[in-house]
Amino acid sequence: MTIDASRGAEAPPDLVQLLTPEGERVEHPDYDIDLTPEEVRSLYRDLVLVRRIDLEAVALQRQGELGIWASLLGQEAAQIGSGRALTDADMAFPTYREHGVAWCRDVDPVKLLGLFRGVNHGGWDPKEHNFHLYTIVIGSQTLHAVGYAMGIQRDDANAATIVYFGDGATSQGDVNESFIWASVFNAPIVFFCQNNQWAISEPLEKQTRIPLYRRASGFGFPGIRVDGNDVFACLAVTRKALEAARTGQGPTLVEAFTYRMGAHTTTDDPTRYRVASELEAWKLKDPIERVKAYLFKNEHADQAFFDSVAAEADQLGADLRRRCLAMPDPGPLAIFDHVYSEPHALMEQERAQFAAYLEGFRA
Amino acid sequence: MTTMSLSKALNEGMRKAMEDDPKVLIMGEDVGKLGGVFRVTDGLQKDFGEDRVIDTPLAESGIIGTAIGLALRGYRPVCEIQFDGFVFPAADQIITQLAKMPMRSLGAIKLPVVVRIPCGGGIGAVEHHSESPEAYFTHTAGLRVVACSNPVDAYTMIQQAIRSDDPVIFFEPKRRYWEKADVDTSSTDWWTPLHAARTVRQGSDVTLLAYGPMVKTCLEAAAAAEEDGRSLEVIDLRSLNPLDEPAVMDSVRRTGRVVVVHEAPVNSGFGAELAARITERCFYHLEAPVLRVGGFSTPYPPSKLEEHYLPDLDRVLDAVDRTFGY
Numbered sequence: 001m002t003i004d005a006s007r008g009a010e011a012p013p014d015l016v017q018l019l020t021p022e023g024e025r026v027e028h029p030d031y032d033i034d035l036t037p038e039e040v041r042s043l044y045r046d047l048v049l050v051r052r053i054d055l056e057a058v059a060l061q062r063q064g065e066l067g068i069w070a071s072l073l074g075q076e077a078a079q080i081g082s083g084r085a086l087t088d089a090d091m092a093f094p095t096y097r098e099h100g101v102a103w104c105r106d107v108d109p110v111k112l113l114g115l116f117r118g119v120n121h122g123g124w125d126p127k128e129h130n131f132h133l134y135t136i137v138i139g140s141q142t143l144h145a146v147g148y149a150m151g152i153q154r155d156d157a158n159a160a161t162i163v164y165f166g167d168g169a170t171s172q173g174d175v176n177e178s179f180i181w182a183s184v185f186n187a188p189i190v191f192f193c194q195n196n197q198w199a200i201s202e203p204l205e206k207q208t209r210i211p212l213y214r215r216a217s218g219f220g221f222p223g224i225r226v227d228g229n230d231v232f233a234c235l236a237v238t239r240k241a242l243e244a245a246r247t248g249q250g251p252t253l254v255e256a257f258t259y260r261m262g263a264h265t266t267t268d269d270p271t272r273y274r275v276a277s278e279l280e281a282w283k284l285k286d287p288i289e290r291v292k293a294y295l296f297k298n299e300h301a302d303q304a305f306f307d308s309v310a311a312e313a314d315q316l317g318a319d320l321r322r323r324c325l326a327m328p329d330p331g332p333l334a335i336f337d338h339v340y341s342e343p344h345a346l347m348e349q350e351r352a353q354f355a356a357y358l359e360g361f362r363a
Numbered sequence: 364m365t366t367m368s369l370s371k372a373l374n375e376g377m378r379k380a381m382e383d384d385p386k387v388l389i390m391g392e393d394v395g396k397l398g399g400v401f402r403v404t405d406g407l408q409k410d411f412g413e414d415r416v417i418d419t420p421l422a423e424s425g426i427i428g429t430a431i432g433l434a435l436r437g438y439r440p441v442c443e444i445q446f447d448g449f450v451f452p453a454a455d456q457i458i459t460q461l462a463k464m465p466m467r468s469l470g471a472i473k474l475p476v477v478v479r480i481p482c483g484g485g486i487g488a489v490e491h492h493s494e495s496p497e498a499y500f501t502h503t504a505g506l507r508v509v510a511c512s513n514p515v516d517a518y519t520m521i522q523q524a525i526r527s528d529d530p531v532i533f534f535e536p537k538r539r540y541w542e543k544a545d546v547d548t549s550s551t552d553w554w555t556p557l558h559a560a561r562t563v564r565q566g567s568d569v570t571l572l573a574y575g576p577m578v579k580t581c582l583e584a585a586a587a588a589e590e591d592g593r594s595l596e597v598i599d600l601r602s603l604n605p606l607d608e609p610a611v612m613d614s615v616r617r618t619g620r621v622v623v624v625h626e627a628p629v630n631s632g633f634g635a636e637l638a639a640r641i642t643e644r645c646f647y648h649l650e651a652p653v654l655r656v657g658g659f660s661t662p663y664p665p666s667k668l669e670e671h672y673l674p675d676l677d678r679v680l681d682a683v684d685r686t687f688g689y
Contacts, residue, residue, distance in 0.1 A: 123469065124471075127471065151433045178428070181429055345606070
């Protein structure tokens with residue numbers, strides 16, 4: 001099979017876009033957004049900072065401080081746009097790549113590193129942030145999100161759920177079951193699919209013959225494709241879908257059309273399966289550059305602003321590095337912690353035996 | 364005291380749990396109007412409504428996955444898997460999510476989800492309707508695994524499982540659904556803890572260890588053995604994870620002989636775990652190796668053959684005889 005090097009060079013005609021790659025504001029009949037210059041500057045800052053967190057984490061992995069890292073490079077707008085559309089009462093269910101959404105939910109970035117460093121499997125309290133733990137099994141969290149949304153219905157709460165997954169996950173049974181469940185129970189949920197074109201080495205054609213957003217119609221709810229590199233459009237589309245969910249109009253599938261500019265994870269080598277020209281084409285649609293161009297052109301920000309954000313990013317990166325290195329290794333008996341919520345005889349027995357065994361080396 | 368069948372006892376237990384706690388939900392295939400294919404949830408939807416007794420789409424992974432989500436929102440879902448052999452589409456959600464999410468959260472998340480599974484054979488069913496998959500779940504850390512054998516335990520254990528903050532896999536012996544007993548529904552003072560075994564017949568020569576449908580078979584075997592002058596002790600384990608080790612070991616130290624009985628295949632079955640633990644704890648008390656009676660290492664056979672596959676009184680007694688051959 002030949003690889004289509006022109007992939008992504010042209011925006012598909014059915015794409016919701018409010019900010020072109022050149023930084024021009026464009027109108028869309030169904031979606032609009034009215035952002036103050038301050039709000040745009042804030043989005044820009046988010047985008048830059050999460051890219052910096054990501055770059056620092058990649059570097060930490062390269063230096064042996066993390067076992068692995070899943071980079072969000074290229075997907076910042078999809079994550080910040082959708083993440084900033086959430087209210088505090090909304091609940092988000094991520095995959096393992098939603099570092100940008102975690103940022104929007106005020107999860108301390110160093111807590112994201114725990115599972116990649118191997119000190120825990122997930123280091124934050126989901127209830128504190130309304131941001132669930134990272135889920136590594138592909139697509140599992142879509143069902144959790146629908147169940148949570150069914151709970152919102154039963155609580156009669158003014159809230160919605162958003163669940164993140166990728167193009168590869170759309171082939172999973174759980175994702176399709178979650179579509180069915182959400183549809184028949186009219187659950188208040190937004191399915192946010194970041195179609196980054198690649199499921200490790202498998203291109204989109206291995207998952208689907210039709211555009212992913214069109215899958216929704218078969219399940220009986222709306223599907224929308226949005227420019228995933230356009231933070232304005234991602235914010236506008238997600239906001240509307242969340243509001244529909246909160247007001248009893250049921251689920252929406254949002255396909256954020258974007259591109260994984262880095263490797264799947266730090267263990268991956270994309271040069272084995274995709275051509276360089278594809279990456280070059282997508283670099284021209286960078287999610288951060290277009291916001292910067294917009295701010296510049298409209299004189300909503302000056303060089304001092306961009307310099308200050310860059311300085312803040314550097315400080316954030318340095319701080320993240322310092323705190324990553326200071327992260328303590330868990331003690332050996334932590335193996336037995338939290339396996340059960342209530343006392344469990346076997347856990348207590350094995351913990352005591354292992355403690356005694358370890359004690360034997362001290363004598 | 365009320366006389367009720369095992370299925371009715373489960374029904375009454377769930378009804379009580381739903382009355383006690385508005386967060387308790389029932390979900391599964393056909394659990395609503397139909398009341399479940401075994402009628403275990405009969406009448407609950409009528410009395411508690413469709414929001415609390417949820418007829419789900421036909422997708423087992425979806426049942427468990429959405430139950431997890433509901434639990435994350437503060438609910439206590441009781442999921443019915445229609446038959447033992449249909450639990451496998453849900454195995455991924457049970458093993459990778461339900462069992463592991465609390466640890467993943469460093470204790471921030473509790474998942475009080477009960478997964479009810481009618482199990483075992485003996486009802487003349489087609490393929491996938493007679494299996495005993497308990498060992499898959501006892502091997503999975505993070506789950507509690509229990510099995511009721513009679514109406515009294517059905518009534519109490521289902522309520523205790525629902526109250527547990529940990530996920531519980533709850534096995535129901537489907538061929539015993541129609542067995543009846545008197546159940547005291549007036550107080551909880553007499554209840555046995557969920558994870559305690561119970562000596563259901565005292566004896567001095569051999570310990571029979573069983574759970575779920577095989578408890579009755581072992582009691583029948585013990586009654587028959589008495590005529591031959593052998594005194595068999597029968598322990599209903601009730602809980603497989605955690606196991607009530609002290610109860611098992613106390614009995615073994617007195618009798619010195621053990622036969623484990625379950626419907627599941629002997630090979631890598633729960634009996635292997637029991638045999639190993641007994642050997643470790645009671646080696647010098649044993650007069651014979653721990654023997655196991657169970658299904659063969661084959662798929663569950665067509666129903667015309669199941670009487671040969673399932674352990675019965677004679678196969679239990681044959682093993683008892685063999686323990687005296689050492």
